[in-house]
Amino acid sequence: MEVKFNDVSFSYGKNVIFDKLTCSISSGLISAIIGSSGSGKSTMLDLIDGLIPCSNGYVSVGNYKVNDSIRKSIGYLFQFSDDQIFNSSVYKEIEFGLKCFKCDNIDSRIRDSVKLVGFEESILAMNPYKLSNGEKRKVAIASILAYDPDILILDEPTVGLDNISKNCLIKLFKDLKKAGKTIILVSHDINFIHKFVDYIYLIKDGRIYLEGNKYDVLSNEEAMSECGLVVPSILHFSNLVYNKKGVKIGYRDEINDLIKDVYRYAKW
């Protein structure tokens, strides 16, 4: 499902966040919205889920304007999603969303969703407050996946997670993309997102400053610095080699692939 911002304006009191923002986020891709703090990234996600109303213009998901009824097709993972937990067991926690959306086959959905995020079924009986932060985040993701939304929006999904948990998330997001889901995320962790996203929206002062293929945007040193961000080290190295030696070794997602390329070009 494609997400479209049509001349969207939004302000918090007198503070204008977006003024006639127009963009479209393609379906079936993993897209990232990046920008400095306060640039309006999380507000964009709130607008997509209809949690805050546009002052002007509208956001559409598929062919429908965003409203309360479209919320079932959107799964929103909040920045501190573990704060939303309130039930005494993981089972009840996941069940909450399913009951609210009046889903059928609740039990099988719950069991499938925990397996999808890499848990054993035994976790369902556990108290969510006794889980680690990474596990709580996974429970929050499971509670979203249980109602099978077409679009997943994720606000800083890696905050407070270690490398192992981050890599688990990357695998999960790639699997979800293969299953046809549209994933839209907001993150400051540039070195993490460049490994798996397809498309990037760089925002500054409430407008799209640059958008495009992840390599085109993330390797653009000038634009990134203009928006208060730094180019991921792995891409910066490729830029450096090109600028100093005139050799185009290309952009890679993993450091091992980059080392192989450098080794090949250096002809050792």
Add this chain to the structure above:
Amino acid sequence: MRNGSFSRYYNTNSIVHMINPLCKILAMLIFVVMSMVGSCVRVMCGLSIILFFLMVLSLVPLKKYLSSVYSMKFLLLVIFFINILFGVSIYNSFIMLCRVCLVLMYFSLLLYTTTTNELALGFSSLLRPLGIFGFPVSKVSMAIAFSLNFIPILFMESGKIIKSQTSRGFNYRDGSFKDRINGFNSVVIPMFVLSMKRADSISDAMEVKQFSFNSNRSSIKGVRWHLSDFYMIGCHLLVLVFVLIKEVVL
């Protein structure tokens, strides 16, 4: 309440903002007594004029005061109907409603024009005389200071939690009354957990900084009395005398 309209400091550097916090708290207490003693429309009108005058002087938009009362509409309706149910006449129920509205607006005036630190300082000055009788003034004022500082944070956090539960399909606006009451857990429990977490981290931070409850607290500004403070208290006392004469003597 959800958007925090009831409790946010609004800085306009007005004359009301400059008045010392102890004076504002005392004036509010006098105002509460006046509104409780007053039992006719004329007194309520008089108190409304005083309040309106202070609200204009505070330079805080009047819309903000009205929204703070509007956010308590259900409580006000409950008060009104409970009075009627218990056989109180419509006139007296209306006077009761006016009293609550006036007190709420005066309380908003205090909160809009006084920072939480100033309020804590005001309360500790107010309680200081009780120290003679062994009342733990510094502990209580510290607890008040923390509670006041927590109010805006808790409002902000509750907004986030409501958003996250709404995104999971919970409908706080249109669900049945029973569902809404049950769904209250989905906000109250995370809020409680968050508050405990924050209290825990603050106590750790205080312990690291060698904070001691037993030593006296000092303040850079302190409570200083100016001419305008005396005017404010004087005017309130004068009106209190008028109200007492009107209600008790006449």
